[in-house]
Amino acid sequence: MSLRAWLRAPGSLSARLARHGRFEVQLLRQATAKLRAPERQQLGRPRRGCTLVREVVLRVNGEPLVWARSSLHKSTLAGPWQALKGLGRRPLAELLYQDRRVQRSTLQPKRLSPCGPTRRHMQQQWLQATGTPAPAGMQWARHSVFKRKGALLRILELFHPDVAALAPYPGTRRPTLKTLACAPTGRLHHPQWGPARAPR
Structure with missing residues (x-):
């Protein structure tokens, strides 16, 4: 098996992982920080104030399987994304997939550069979080x-190779991706928006 199906799977990643055992969110950091170049391209520079990042490790039965980084303009914490402030160790999916007003852009798979800043940062956090x-x-x-x-x-969302051994659609047929097409690797200049909620 490969990671291809996981990179294309719509809907909540947390919910899909939870089907394979005890699911946990290990919060590594939630603080103001500078945006990386790809984040600035997609979010734009903040009109005022700072930006916020949230970094976590997702575990199943204690095993770390995914490192995830969320980023947004801090000013939105006083508005549409204010619930993020008290999220703690709960999955971000609670905010994203229970509100029909939330839309999601096209999923973009990407192979990170082994020496790039994002992967180097992940390596440091992963070692500290998992040992x-x-x-x-x-x-x-x-x-x-x-x-x-x-x-x-x-x-x-960055996947541990062991995720490839798990089925993203256990016991079900793979849904047809009508609203969340998976585009080729690349930068998201013109996002195609669709409902965040997707077929299970």
């Missing part, structure tokens, strides 16, 4: 942008 180095094959990620009342939230 073991991130495997060399942990390079495949996907990213998308969520929109609520005009406010944008970008999420990057």
Whole structure:
């Protein structure tokens, strides 16, 4: 098996992982920080104030399987994304998939550069959070942008190679992706928006 199906799977990643065992969110950081170049391209520079990032490790039965980074303009915490402030160790999916007003852009798979700033940062956090180095094959990620009342939230999800051994659609047929097409690897200049909720 490969990670291809996971990179294309619509809907909540947390919900799909939870089907395989005890699901946990390990919060690594939620603080103001500078946006990286891809984040600035998709979110734009903030008109005022700072930006916020939230970084977590997603675990199933205690095993770390995904490193995720969310980024947004801090000013939106007083508006559309204010619930993020008290989220803590709960999955971000609670905010994204229970509100029909939330839209999601096209999923963008991407292979991270082994020496790029995002992967180097992940390696440092992964070692501190798990006590073991991130495997060399942990390079495949996907990213998308969520929109609520005009406010944008970008999420990057980087997969451990062991995720490939799990089925993203256990016991079901793979749904047809009508609203969330998976585009080729590349920058998201003209997002195609669709409902965040997707067929299970």
